[in-house]
Every structure is written in structure tokens, then in C-alpha cells.
Amino acid sequence: MTTLLDVRNLTFHYADRAGPVRAVDNMSFSLARSGFALGLVGESGSGKSSLALSIMRMLPPNVARYDGEIWLDGQDLIGMADDRFRQEIRWRKLALVPQGAQNGFNPVLRVGEQIIEPLVVRGDVNKRDARARAQELLAYVGLPSEVFTRYPHELSGGMKQRAMIAAALILQPPLVIMDEPTSALDASIQTQITNLLKRLKRDMNLSIIFITHDIALASDVCDDLAVVYAGQIVEIGSAEQVLLRPNHPYTQRLLASIPRLHTDTRPQFIPGAPPDLRRPPTGCRFHPRCPLAFDHCAQEIPPAFEPEDGQLVRCWLLGDRR
Ligand SMILES: Nc1ncnc2c1ncn2[C@@H]1O[C@H](COP(=O)(O)OP(=O)(O)OP(=O)(O)O)[C@@H](O)[C@H]1O
Ligand code: SF4
Ligand SMILES: [Mg+2]
Incomplete structure (x- = not known):
């Protein structure tokens, strides 16, 4: 069976007076089949919406460098002419519920x-x-x-x-990207929306890319989770792998920030702020905030290591550079 969506090494910058904003840097992921949900989780400004807009070809005009590949159902979306994309792909095969869709x-x-x-x-x-x-x-x-x-x-x-x-859903696309569909809604309405997404997957065989800053919410709907930090996917795997056996220190801290019932442990917030993507840190972009950082982390961008089948983690702790 053809992979439904395959994004390979997608990289682009926005032009800005202060220099290029490295919003999406070497992101790769795929959706293997229909009726499948991938959660893209990360803090504000990490590049989630930029990624969604690039797949829909709705990026603003100040995009500078643009590299990588996007394949939908075996079709090359980046190489496709604009007219054909509009007639055959947008809304028909791929739809977006944009961030702030309520407006x-x-x-x-x-x-x-x-x-x-x-x-x-x-x-x-x-x-x-x-x-x-x-x-x-x-x-x-x-x-x-x-x-x-x-x-x-x-x-x-x-x-x-x-x-x-x-x-x-009006043109019955097999894949819908939902960008923060539950933000600005109160908790009971959020649950209704996530239940609706689960029904869409099950009854309509719809595939969903669910973008959120809330890893707990994503875990309720998604089969796979991708954790985004400062324009890069730092960990991706099945929801079970990412939630139960997180390997990236950022994922571990995101999970530790979720309040838990029946324990004395208080949620731990991640110290510091996400970096300015005009001047991202060298090497691993998380190193200024990472409690486990060591010398090499600031020198070289970690490649994707595979601690388990299907789980990819960009962290030097999984390599032999210590
Ligand atoms: N048109 C633009 N020109 C320059 N920089 C931009 C542009 N659009 C977005 N950015 C910057 O790109 C980075 C990624 O933004 P993006 O909106 O993709 O993040 P996000 O993860 O969706 O954040 P949020 O959770 O707040 O929605 C941010 O630093 C943002 O300021
Ligand atoms: S590569 Fe280093 S700084 Fe980055 S997450 Fe791993 S230990 Fe922390
Ligand atoms: Mg966004």
C-alpha cells in the first residue's frame, strides 16, 4: 500500500530583516495509512503552523530557502504545477482547518x-x-x-x-490537517472535539495531522506523535513509545509538565524560553535548556538515532559522542 503522506527533509526559512527565520529545518515524517492520526506537538513558535501551511502551499511570500520533498499518495506535491495543485489536491485530497479557524x-x-x-x-x-x-x-x-x-x-x-x-470535509479528502483545533475552547468542549476527531478516524477512515501544544490531548487522538522543538522534529514514534519510553530530554520534560492525579509530584515546568529562530543555538537547539547537555551537544546537530524500531530521536545521549 502507498504511504499516504511522506514528508522528507523539509527545510525552509522566512526572510526577515534580522536574518533568516529557520522555522522548518530538516523535518521528515510519514502517515502510513488511512484512518491514522499523527500528533505534532511543541511550544509556541516551534514551526508547527509553518509546516502545515507548507504542505497546503499556503505559505506567505517571504519564504526564502525551500528544500525537501512532500509526497501525497505517491504524487510529488512540490514539483506539481500550481493549477493542478489547486484543482486536484487542495480541499479534495488534503484539507486544512487553520489555526484560529473560529475566525x-x-x-x-x-x-x-x-x-x-x-x-x-x-x-x-x-x-x-x-x-x-x-x-x-x-x-x-x-x-x-x-x-x-x-x-x-x-x-x-x-x-x-x-x-x-x-x-x-466537504470534498471528502482522505487527509485533514487540524491546526490547534481545540485551543481557546473550554475543557468540556475540547473533549467533544477530540471525541469527534476519533469518530472521524474510525467511521470515515480519515487521516489527521493534529497540531497542538498539548501532548496529553494529542495522545488521546493520535497513533503516532512527533515532538517539535525550534523548527526540528526531535522525537517521533508511536504514541506508546513517545509517552511511555520517551528518549529525548525535551519530550521527557514535556511529559513531566503534565499534572498527574494521585501523586505528590508537582508538574515540572521547563526552565528558560524557546530560542529565537533567527539565531538558533548551535548543535542541538535544546542545549541551552537541557539539564543533561554535555560538551558535544553545542558543537554538532544530533542525527536521528533509532532506539526502538520506528522511534527516531535527535539526541547525542543515544550516540557514542559522550
Ligand atoms: N511570515 C513570517 N515571517 C517571518 N517569520 C515568521 C513568519 N511566520 C512565522 N514566522 C516565525 O516562524 C516561527 C515558527 O512560527 P509558527 O507559527 O510556525 O509556530 P507554531 O509552532 O505554529 O507556534 P504557535 O504554537 O504559537 O501557533 C516563529 O518564530 C514565527 O515568529
Ligand atoms: S543532544 Fe545534548 S543538549 Fe540535546 S537533548 Fe540530547 S543531551 Fe540534551
Ligand atoms: Mg501555530
Whole structure:
């Protein structure tokens, strides 16, 4: 079976007056099959949204250097002409629920009109059938049918997020990237959204890239987890490997920062702040904050070591440089 999405050595910088911002640096990962969820977890500014926007070809114009490969279902997305990408890939094979999607609807148009727009524009179906399809999706994501005729400001944050998910599904893409779909929502609504994502995987065989800063939330939905730090994936593996046998000191600290029931241990926060990606630290980018750092860490970027089958970790502690 063809791998659904394969991202290889993706690297790009934003041009900035103070120098290039190294937002995505040599990132590689894949989604092996349908109905599969990968969680991309990391602190603010680590490059998660930049990665999502690059896969959707929605990056801002100030992208400077751009290298690497993105393959979707065996098709080379980077080499593909813009027209073809728009007609065959975007929304049809690959959709995005962008960060801050709750503000993503046009305030002067009814929600339903915006959901069916890609169907109508493509002329695939008539307006009545498009409307029926949207009503089905609204019901599926747990919204009443009258949402179709409502304006965005008439919906709560959680309702808008669900409506955005329905909009992403209108052309039945096999893969949807959801960028922080639960942020700015209260805890009970967050749980409803993560339950919806689990149903989408199970019932519609949908593959999901779930972007979040909350590793606990990602672990609830995802089969694989990728931990992103300062523009790089520092650890990736099955959710079980990453949660139960984390090898990267940053992953270990992210997990230690989660509050736990029935223990006396207090959550431990990671000291220091993420680096400025205009001037990232040399060698391992985590070294200024890492309690286990040793001399070599600042000198050379760690390659990906494989402590277990399928688990890749960029940390010199797994090599023989000590
Ligand atoms: N158009 C741009 N020009 C210059 N720098 C940018 C641009 N867009 C993003 N950046 C920078 O790139 C880095 C990565 O940003 P990105 O939005 O991808 O991070 P993120 O992980 O999604 O963060 P958050 O969790 O806050 O959403 C940040 O340092 C950000 O300031
Ligand atoms: S390479 Fe060194 S600094 Fe980086 S995470 Fe491993 S021990 Fe810490
Ligand atoms: Mg973001």
C-alpha cells in the first residue's frame, strides 16, 4: 500500500530583516495509512503552523530557502504545477482547518454558503445536493441543521470550530490537517472535539495531522506523535513509545509538565524560553535548556538515532559522542 503522506527533509526559512527565520529545518515524517492520526506537538513558535501551511502551499511570500520533498499518495506535491495543485489536491485530497479557524469564516456570509462553496465552484453537484451534503456533515459534527443559515457571529466558538471541520470535509479528502483545533475552547468542549476527531478516524477512515501544544490531548487522538522543538522534529514514534519510553530530554520534560492525579509530584515546568529562530543555538537547539547537555551537544546537530524500531530521536545521549 502507498504511504499516504511522506514528508522528507523539509527545510525552509522566512526572510526577515534580522536574518533568516529557520522555522522548518530538516523535518521528515510519514502517515502510513488511512484512518491514522499523527500528533505534532511543541511550544509556541516551534514551526508547527509553518509546516502545515507548507504542505497546503499556503505559505506567505517571504519564504526564502525551500528544500525537501512532500509526497501525497505517491504524487510529488512540490514539483506539481500550481493549477493542478489547486484543482486536484487542495480541499479534495488534503484539507486544512487553520489555526484560529473560529475566525476563519467571512462574517457577512451565511455559514452554509461558505461550507458548500468548493462543491458549487467546482460544479461537481447542483446546489440542492451540495446543501444536502453540508446538512449531513453538520449533523455528523454535532450541529443542528439551522446552522446552515446562520451567520458566523451567531455561533459559539465550539460551534464555529465544528462548522470549520465540516467545511474541511466537504470534498471528502482522505487527509485533514487540524491546526490547534481545540485551543481557546473550554475543557468540556475540547473533549467533544477530540471525541469527534476519533469518530472521524474510525467511521470515515480519515487521516489527521493534529497540531497542538498539548501532548496529553494529542495522545488521546493520535497513533503516532512527533515532538517539535525550534523548527526540528526531535522525537517521533508511536504514541506508546513517545509517552511511555520517551528518549529525548525535551519530550521527557514535556511529559513531566503534565499534572498527574494521585501523586505528590508537582508538574515540572521547563526552565528558560524557546530560542529565537533567527539565531538558533548551535548543535542541538535544546542545549541551552537541557539539564543533561554535555560538551558535544553545542558543537554538532544530533542525527536521528533509532532506539526502538520506528522511534527516531535527535539526541547525542543515544550516540557514542559522550
Ligand atoms: N511570515 C513570517 N515571517 C517571518 N517569520 C515568521 C513568519 N511566520 C512565522 N514566522 C516565525 O516562524 C516561527 C515558527 O512560527 P509558527 O507559527 O510556525 O509556530 P507554531 O509552532 O505554529 O507556534 P504557535 O504554537 O504559537 O501557533 C516563529 O518564530 C514565527 O515568529
Ligand atoms: S543532544 Fe545534548 S543538549 Fe540535546 S537533548 Fe540530547 S543531551 Fe540534551
Ligand atoms: Mg501555530
